[in-house]
Structures are given as C-alpha cells and as structure tokens.
Amino acid sequence: MEPRGLPRLLMHLANGLVILFIMLPIVAVVLGSLQPERTLQGESRRVIPSEWTLDNFTVILTQGQQKGRIFEQATYLPDNIKSFYRAFANSLIVALGVTLLTVGFGALSAYTVARLELRWALWLMQANVVARFLPAIVLMIPLYVVVRSLGQLNTLHAVVLTETGFLLPYAIVILVPFFANIPADLEDAARIDGCTHFQAFWRIILPLSAPGLAACAVIMFIISWHELLIPLILNSRPEFMTLPVIVASLVGDVHVFFNLLMAICLLSLLPTVILVALLQRYVVEGLAAGAVKG
Amino acid sequence: MALLAPESLGDANRAGKDARRGTGELSRGALGVAMNLPTIGLLLLVLAYPVVYAGYLSLHQVGIAQLRRGVFPWNNGDNYARLLEDPLFALALKNTILFTLLVVGVEVVLAIAIALLLNQASLWTSRLARLLILIPYGVPPITNGLIWSFMYSFQFGFLNRVLFSSGLINEPVNWAGNPNTALYAVAVAYIWRTLPFAVLIVHAALQGIPRELHEAATVDGASAWQRFRSITLPLLMPVIIIILILRTSFAFAVFEEILAITQGGPGDASYVAAWYTYKLTFSPPNNIGMGAASAYVLALLVGLFAIAYVRLLYRRIA
Numbered sequence A: 001m002e003p004r005g006l007p008r009l010l011m012h013l014a015n016g017l018v019i020l021f022i023m024l025p026i027v028a029v030v031l032g033s034l035q036p037e038r039t040l041q042g043e044s045r046r047v048i049p050s051e052w053t054l055d056n057f058t059v060i061l062t063q064g065q066q067k068g069r070i071f072e073q074a075t076y077l078p079d080n081i082k083s084f085y086r087a088f089a090n091s092l093i094v095a096l097g098v099t100l101l102t103v104g105f106g107a108l109s110a111y112t113v114a115r116l117e118l119r120w121a122l123w124l125m126q127a128n129v130v131a132r133f134l135p136a137i138v139l140m141i142p143l144y145v146v147v148r149s150l151g152q153l154n155t156l157h158a159v160v161l162t163e164t165g166f167l168l169p170y171a172i173v174i175l176v177p178f179f180a181n182i183p184a185d186l187e188d189a190a191r192i193d194g195c196t197h198f199q200a201f202w203r204i205i206l207p208l209s210a211p212g213l214a215a216c217a218v219i220m221f222i223i224s225w226h227e228l229l230i231p232l233i234l235n236s237r238p239e240f241m242t243l244p245v246i247v248a249s250l251v252g253d254v255h256v257f258f259n260l261l262m263a264i265c266l267l268s269l270l271p272t273v274i275l276v277a278l279l280q281r282y283v284v285e286g287l288a289a290g291a292v293k294g
Numbered sequence B: 001m002a003l004l005a006p007e008s009l010g011d012a013n014r015a016g017k018d019a020r021r022g023t024g025e026l027s028r029g030a031l032g033v034a035m036n037l038p039t040i041g042l043l044l045l046v047l048a049y050p051v052v053y054a055g056y057l058s059l060h061q062v063g064i065a066q067l068r069r070g071v072f073p074w075n076n077g078d079n080y081a082r083l084l085e086d087p088l089f090a091l092a093l094k095n096t097i098l099f100t101l102l103v104v105g106v107e108v109v110l111a112i113a114i115a116l117l118l119n120q121a122s123l124w125t126s127r128l129a130r131l132l133i134l135i136p137y138g139v140p141p142i143t144n145g146l147i148w149s150f151m152y153s154f155q156f157g158f159l160n161r162v163l164f165s166s167g168l169i170n171e172p173v174n175w176a177g178n179p180n181t182a183l184y185a186v187a188v189a190y191i192w193r194t195l196p197f198a199v200l201i202v203h204a205a206l207q208g209i210p211r212e213l214h215e216a217a218t219v220d221g222a223s224a225w226q227r228f229r230s231i232t233l234p235l236l237m238p239v240i241i242i243i244l245i246l247r248t249s250f251a252f253a254v255f256e257e258i259l260a261i262t263q264g265g266p267g268d269a270s271y272v273a274a275w276y277t278y279k280l281t282f283s284p285p286n287n288i289g290m291g292a293a294s295a296y297v298l299a300l301l302v303g304l305f306a307i308a309y310v311r312l313l314y315r316r317i318a
Helices: A005-033 A037-042 A055-061 A084-115 A119-131 A136-149 A156-180 A184-192 A197-208 A210-226 A229-234 A243-249 A258-278 A280-293 B009-018 B028-058 B064-069 B078-085 B087-118 B124-132 B141-152 B158-165 B182-207 B211-219 B224-251 B256-261 B273-282 B288-317
Strands: none
Touching: A005 A258, A005 B087, A005 B124, A005 B141, A005 B158, A005 B182, A037 A258, A055 A258, A084 A119, A084 A156, A084 A197, A084 A210, A084 A243, A084 A258, A084 B028, A119 A156, A119 B028, A119 B288, A136 A156, A136 A229, A136 B028, A136 B273, A136 B288, A156 A210, A156 A229, A156 A280, A156 B028, A184 A197, A197 A210, A197 B028, A210 A243, A210 A258, A210 A280, A229 A243, A243 A258, A243 B141, A243 B256, A258 A280, A258 B141, A280 B182, A280 B224, B028 B288, B078 B087, B078 B288, B087 B124, B087 B182, B087 B224, B087 B273, B141 B158, B141 B182, B141 B256, B182 B224, B182 B256, B211 B224, B224 B288, B256 B273, B273 B288
C-alpha cells in the first residue's frame, strides 16, 4: 500500500521534520566546535561562521601544550581539559571492565533462568526486572557512605564493581530471550551425547547466542560509557575521573566558552555514536529483546 | 547418564576439559546456584544492601561530622518530617511529576507517529530517517545536556541563530533562563535523547503485525484511520504500555540534563527530585540522612511503576 499524491508529500515533509529534529543538535555541536570564540560571540545571529578553526580540538588533544591561535591570549584553562586522555582511558577501562563482567555474569544467570527450569530462577528474573528501575541516585547515597568507610573512594575498581551490579539486571533481561530462543532439541541432543548441562551451555548455547551476546555487550558498553552519577560521586580526583565527569565539571565554568565546550562534547560522544552507527542491528535487537520479550 | 550428587563447579569444569562424560555432573539445582553466585553476590552487595542501608541512613542523623566519627545518631524520623515541610521538596516533586507526564505523553504519541512514518519503506526520506533515528541513543546524557545548553543560550545559542537566520524571530528568546519555560526546555532535550528507544520498540512491534490484516481490512473498505484505530493501535497496546511504564520511571529520575542546562534554575524553577536529592547530599552542608530520606521517597514512587511493569510482563508471558 504505497501512499501517493498529497499523503506522500506530507509524509516526506514529516520525515523532513523528524530528520531536522534529530540533526539540529548534532549540527550545533559540530559547528560550535569548529569556530573560534570570536565569531561565536561577535556573530551571534549567524548559523555558519565566517571563520573556521581546529584549535579547539588542538588544545584539548595536546592537553593544553599547543594552544593554537585562538587560545594564545588565554591564561587559564581548566585542569580537567588537560586530563582528557586520562579521562578517556579511564572511561575505556571502566566500560570494557563493566561490559566483560556484565556479559559474563549475565550469561551464567540468563542460562539458568532460560534453560534450567528452576522455580527460584524465575523469582530471580523478576527481581532483576524490578532492580532495573532503581534510580542510581538512590543507591549512590548509601554506596558513597560504604565505599568511603572502606577507603575505596577514588579507585576505578569501585566504579567498575558498582556499575556492574547496577547494570547486571538489565544484561540478564536482555540475554534471557536470546537463550530461550535456541531450539531445545540442540541441547537435548548434546545431553544425549553425554554433555553435562554446563558443557551444553558452554559449547551449544553460548556459541549459538553470539548475536545476543554481542547485542548485550554493545548496550552495556554504551550505558557504561554514558554513566555520570556513579563515577561523579565515587571519584573526585582528576586522575580517576571518567569522560562524563570531566564534561560535567565544565558546567558553569565561566572561563570555558561554547567553542571549547562543544569540542569536548563532540569528542565524548563520538565513540558511542560511531558504535551505534556501526552496530545498529545489534543495538536494535538488544533493546527490543530487553524491553519487550523479557 | 546418571545425575550425581551436587559437587563443586570446579568438578564440572574439569569434567568438561577432560571430555570425560558423566563423571561429576551437578544436579540442575546445584548448577543453577553455582552459576548464579556472582550475580546474587553482586545484587546483594550493590543493590539489596544499599537499599536497606539507605533506609537506615534516612532514619539517622548523618552529616560530614557524623561520617568522620562513624556514629550516626537516631533522629526519630526527623529527616522525613523536615523533608515534608520543605517547600523546595514539594516543588521538586511537583516539577518531577509535570516533567514526567509531559515527557511520557509526548514520547508515546511521537513514537507511534514516527514509527508509522519510518515503516513506509517506499519513501526514501523514511529510509534516511530510519538510518539516523538511533544517533541520539549514542550521545551521553551529560553531553546531551551541554549541547542543549548551547542550543538554548540566550545570547549565543544555536536555536536563536537558526531562528534569526530564517527570520522567525527578531529578538533573542531566553529558552532555558525563563522560569516559565526552563522545565519545558529540559524536557525537549530529554525527549531528544530518549525518543529513539521508544520509536525503535514501536517500530519492531509494527513489523510484527501481519500485512494480511491490513489488506483484508482494505478490501472490506476500511479507511486508513479506521485500520489504525482497530488493527494497529490495539496490537501496539502492550508495547505502548511498556514504554509508558519504562519511561515514566526513568523520567522520574532525570538528572544529567537538569545538571547541564539549568542546575535547577533559574531560581529553583526547574528543581526535580533527583537534583534535589543530589544537592542536599553532595553539596554543603551535606545532609546525607535527609538526602537518603528524599531518595527513599523517589524510590518508592518508582517502585510502584516497577511492580506494575513486572506484573504486566509476567501476566502476558504466563
């Protein structure tokens, strides 16, 4: 049923509005990051600047060593901008650690829920679904007190562990439908051939669920890369900050203007936006599985 | 193969490596417990224990001084009493509810409309929009907030630039700095980031609706609107309810966009529950006990939605 005539035109128009809405902030961050402070302030009614520059990126990526033309006069640069690489590395360590742990532990749990037909496993699953709703701010107050009393503030492992516990329920909810969809015959055949349940899990279910594991891993990485509250509250020293914490620390800093701000915003969103673009199929499958089929 | 008495997981692993069958298999129950040990341990440590401990903190006097000494005196529900008397808490709750209703209402309607639009595979603009729709999901919430603070900036904002250039305004608009519009400005930024998820879920459900249903209805002379009302919408209902519950509970805890765009301001016009809790706890004078009480109220409200969600899901599956 292809729409024709006026409805077709209206649909093109509506699509145009949708695309405009999606792209407007992206265009803003790109244009904002590619111009000097001077045009951003002086030409406050122009969309396309009269002058372009890469200096905003240069100053961030050289950690303030090369200031470029537009920051020549600048006497002050926030320290957090200078620790960009450290924050990037921290974010990467945390996100990879969290992804590995959530997918690993999640797969073990999801198998028992989906395959072992245990009554209490269903309860565990329901607890996981409920746990997904706990707002981070609720957990972070007691966790701050606990982590502080254990002397583990300003460490990466406390952040990894907290995020893993926080995301594990969601990982399980995503994985269960993938495991449940693998035909029971395959596992039964392996059992008849003498595999233990664990061998069946390891050799049959896991390899066959590779797309599900990939989907879960991408989503876990993205959420961990985006997480602000947990590292913000647990880590206050610059050397342990993650990228979102650095970005948040620039809010309200009167010495940082939008050109530099947009450059660091662009750098912080690129990894996960590229991931979403490249692995769109997995992201879509994982999100759908985690929301609907759980 | 005989199922032997429960043994350690190490035995099961060794049996796997030796490929020797039936030597030491765990019972299903024991294997289930063994495989869930990391999960159960983490859930207890990072989720269950903190929730209980937050309850404990919320009933005691906990500030920086008490933290240093490690002694939290009982204070007779004073945290809750002060919370309920605080007009800022009432305002934060009111704003949270307004924000949530707005976001959820707009997202459900937009998600259905956009998903239907993206489903028109014969339009090249639909295919393009489908390619782009997921981009906002990749943007970190705090980054999203900062980008929108540039969009909304009174003097230098991108939105005003676009509107000036297209001749739609002559004076700059103070989108986020006006107490009457600040909360709505944050809502738009929040919707931008979270809408893709809703569109995606509705779109997936749309593709599950058999074409024959629509074709049969068309043959019977049903208009497009009639087909939407009596075929598409009822079949989308379960998904719509899921989005409603999920988004409601997540929007209740909105934090990053508030932090980046308004910091609760101007004045306290855009204070929401999570921001109130955060400021109370983590900025001087660090009233952690009262913050925990505020967090508990927030958790209670979200918990109601969570229970509704679980009931819905498992009734459908059963």
